[in-house]
Amino acid sequence: MKAIVHVRLKPDVLDPQGQAITGALHALGFTEVIGARQGKIIELDLDGTDHNLAKERVETMCGQLLANTVIEQFTVTIED
Amino acid sequence: MRAAVIVFPGSNCDRDAASALAQVTGQAPLMVWHQSNELPAVDLVVLPGGFAYGDYLRPGAMAARSVIMREVCKHAEAGGLVAGICNGFQVLSEVGLLPGVLMRNAGLKFVCKPVALQVERIDTPFTSQYSQKSPITIPVAHHDGNFYASQDELTRLEDQGQVVFRYVDNPNGSANNIAGIVNQANNVLGMMPHPERAMGTTGDGGDGVLFFKSLLGGFR
Numbered sequence: 001m002k003a004i005v006h007v008r009l010k011p012d013v014l015d016p017q018g019q020a021i022t023g024a025l026h027a028l029g030f031t032e033v034i035g036a037r038q039g040k041i042i043e044l045d046l047d048g049t050d051h052n053l054a055k056e057r058v059e060t061m062c063g064q065l066l067a068n069t070v071i072e073q074f075t076v077t078i079e080d
Numbered sequence: 081m082r083a084a085v086i087v088f089p090g091s092n093c094d095r096d097a098a099s100a101l102a103q104v105t106g107q108a109p110l111m112v113w114h115q116s117n118e119l120p121a122v123d124l125v126v127l128p129g130g131f132a133y134g135d136y137l138r139p140g141a142m143a144a145r146s147v148i149m150r151e152v153c154k155h156a157e158a159g160g161l162v163a164g165i166c167n168g169f170q171v172l173s174e175v176g177l178l179p180g181v182l183m184r185n186a187g188l189k190f191v192c193k194p195v196a197l198q199v200e201r202i203d204t205p206f207t208s209q210y211s212q213k214s215p216i217t218i219p220v221a222h223h224d225g226n227f228y229a230s231q232d233e234l235t236r237l238e239d240q241g242q243v244v245f246r247y248v249d250n251p252n253g254s255a256n257n258i259a260g261i262v263n264q265a266n267n268v269l270g271m272m273p274h275p276e277r278a279m280g281t282t283g284d285g286g287d288g289v290l291f292f293k294s295l296l297g298g299f300r
Contacts (some may be wrong), residue, residue: 007209013183014183014228014253015190016183016184016185016226016253017188031276035296056207059158064145065145068174068181070179070180070181070228070229070230071181071228
């Protein structure tokens with residue numbers, strides 16, 4: 001099994017890196033870009049077959065380490 | 081006063097902190113490796129600056145989950161003094177001993193220069209030797225020093241007077257110009273500027289000396 005964890009800054013948290021990406025894309029001529037937000041993807045290889053249990057455990061991992069919930073939110077997807 | 085400096089892989093101000101402590105207290109602090117599961121009986125724990133675990137995942141995130149931090153948390157909960165400087169501040173916020181997060185600097189640049197700080201509190205164990213009115217000059221050197229907390233948390237921090245140091249000229253976008261805070265019990269402090277780099281020995285003004293003298297003062 002695999003867990004795909006998306007960690008993103010909460011919508012109300014300023015993202016200076018996203019702003020820099022927007023600026024750089026504008027400089028390259030992609031003027032249709034009105035905003036960018038940078039996050040991260042963490043792939044976990046997991047032992048076991050129970051998707052529901054895996055999702056629950058990975059969400060706990062997010063709360064304890066993978067995301068800082070003061071500024072970040074996360075989503076967990078389990079794949080075979 | 082007995083002090084310990086915690087050493088993580090990637091700490092790079094641990095020896096500067098040890099040197100500053102030795103200069104003021106006349107006694108070399110204990111250097112404690114991050115994998116140690118015992119913290120010797122000390123009055124003060126310093127979490128030094130640097131890039132613990134290469135800032136992997138988030139600055140301070142890995143260090144906050146290291147073995148020794150469980151002991152540091154126990155020390156703090158028992159009322160022992162803890163000072164986190166720069167990366168040490170990031171570790172303290174990641175481990176939950178201090179609120180908020182140190183985010184990437186608003187200007188995205190690594191900022192490395194002396195900055196003027198207003199000392200907001202002179203009734204803490206970390207600042208008792210300062211005089212409230214005069215700004216002090218202490219160097220900063222960080223990429224992730226942009227203090228963020230929710231509006232409710234900021235209001236609470238201000239109402240409870242937990243802001244100890246404030247930038248006179250904000251170098252990194254920190255909310256409310258916050259450079260350093262204490263916990264509600266006043267025994268855990270985090271600050272981005274480096275007092276151990278302002279000890280009067282390298283042509284600096286020596287404004288960091290009073291920080292360490294304040295700590296010593298409580299144990300005379």
